Amino acid sequence: SQTIHQWPATLVQPVGSPLSLECTVEGTSNPNLYWYRQAAGRGLQLLFYSVGIGQISSEVPQNLSASRPQDRQFILSSKKLLLSDSGFYLCALEGDWWDSGIQTQYFGPGTRLLVL
């Protein structure tokens, strides 16, 4: 079965510092991968998605970037964090988990980022 690992689980960073969040998946190959952000008390916002190595689509222009150096690795980065970057960052994996032709998203445990 599929598994998503995200680290770190929590992170406190000063404004202006760089950021690197990692997502790795197991149990599947060539997956569609997604990065979402959830600000405190808000809904989920799609940030990036990737359909393969080196293929990144951005949904929201901002100071974040994403990379997919390997099939099962998805990285979210920033050169200089802003206060507004605080939030809960979720990596998601898309697939047919029920073997019934249903494409759904399976979410990782998330990284909680606080920018001070």
Next chain:
Amino acid sequence: DAKTTQPNSMESNEEEPVHLPCNHSTISGTDYIHWYRQLPSQGPEYVIHGLTSNVNNRMASLAIAEDRKSSTLILHRATLRDAAVYYCIRKPNNNAGNMLTFGGGTRLMVKP
């Protein structure tokens, strides 16, 4: 633009059924209706989905209006562990690569 409308919050008593409504009046013929829920401090998890017919699985039932402009997620017996934010999402067709647009969802509170 989430393209679905849900009440901000609902309350239920434990062991009672819960009906969570969703309005998607501009839905197109090929849009699927997906429901996810997010427990506190966790990522969302898939609950159920449907296209035209009502659907049942081990977690819930999904009742879809005949005109498909609304749907209702039914939890047959709410438990305290069902307290979560429930998201109703329109997803174009069933192909991979279609992103999910999450709105505000409905926060379900379950009272013992």
